[in-house]
Amino acid sequence: MALENKLGITNSAELARQEEKISKQKALEMFDSGFLAGLEAGTFESLRLIHQKLFEDIYDFAGKIRTVNIAKGNFRFAPVMYLSVSLENIEKMPQKTFDEIVEKYVEMNVAHPFREGNGRATRIWLDLIFQKELGKAIDWGKIEKEDYLLAMERSPIRDIEIKHLLKNALTDKINSREIYMKGIDHSYYYEGYNTFKLI
Numbered sequence: 001m002a003l004e005n006k007l008g009i010t011n012s013a014e015l016a017r018q019e020e021k022i023s024k025q026k027a028l029e030m031f032d033s034g035f036l037a038g039l040e041a042g043t044f045e046s047l048r049l050i051h052q053k054l055f056e057d058i059y060d061f062a063g064k065i066r067t068v069n070i071a072k073g074n075f076r077f078a079p080v081m082y083l084s085v086s087l088e089n090i091e092k093m094p095q096k097t098f099d100e101i102v103e104k105y106v107e108m109n110v111a112h113p114f115r116e117g118n119g120r121a122t123r124i125w126l127d128l129i130f131q132k133e134l135g136k137a138i139d140w141g142k143i144e145k146e147d148y149l150l151a152m153e154r155s156p157i158r159d160i161e162i163k164h165l166l167k168n169a170l171t172d173k174i175n176s177r178e179i180y181m182k183g184i185d186h187s188y189y190y191e192g193y194n195t196f197k198l199i
Contacts (some may be wrong), residue, residue: 003116005058023054023120027184030054031177036124041132042095042104044087044113051114051121054184059116066115075153077112086111098170101129102163106155123183131174140182142169 002015009015030036030053039046052063065084070077078086090111093104105126112118123140130136143165151161173179 003059006060007058019055019058019117022057023117024181024184026054026057027120027124027181028177030124031180036128039128041128042091042125044091046128047108047113047121047125050124051117054121055117061115062117063114065113068115070112070115073153078110083111083113087113095129095133098134098167099163101126101133102159102166104129106152106159106162109152110156120184124180127174127180127183130170134170135174136170136172137174137176137179138166138183139169139171139173139179140185141179 002010002012005015005019007015007018009018030050035053036050039049048063048065055062065087067080069080086107090104090107093107094100095104105122108122108125109118114121123138127137130138147165148162151165155162171179
């Protein structure tokens with residue numbers, strides 16, 4: 001079953017196709033309009049606004065903190081009852097060094113504040129922090145999908161793998177539209193409509 005959506009689509013594969021198309025267009029609009037430049041790097045409000053812009057034409061929950069507990073495989077994301085406190089604590093985390101930025105990113109992934117679309121929104125959010133603090137961005141095209149997914153899965157316990165992958169993909173091409181768009185390529189970093197479950 002597809003997530004309830006504004007498009008009236010009931011087939012999950014068709015929803016995935018339309019979501020990819022629309023969210024990519026929205027991401028381009030954010031980049032080209034200068035919207036991202038006006039956001040404060042590293043705050044939850046910035047992440048919320050990114051998520052809202054990406055998915056406002058698709059889901060009613062765009063930019064809204066999830067109200068259900070979710071898991072992927074055997075991994076449970078932050079329980080709803082602790083989610084607001086978790087987000088406040090993540091926002092306070094330092095972000096001056098490469099390690100601090102990645103540690104903040106890992107914690108936001110564990111929080112998974114939205115019902116769907118966390119990966120794409122959070123990768124844009126991560127790049128904003130790198131740009132502000134280090135004058136860098138991630139070239140996601142240099143990271144293999146399976147390596148990334150496995151590293152993110154293990155990152156709450158051992159973050160050395162994700163740090164290694166991201167460090168090797170750093171670029172100073174922070175104004176490149178092409179590099180920016182690789183971070184939200186839904187077909188590459190597939191978040192999966194049948195992989196999340198309610199708990």
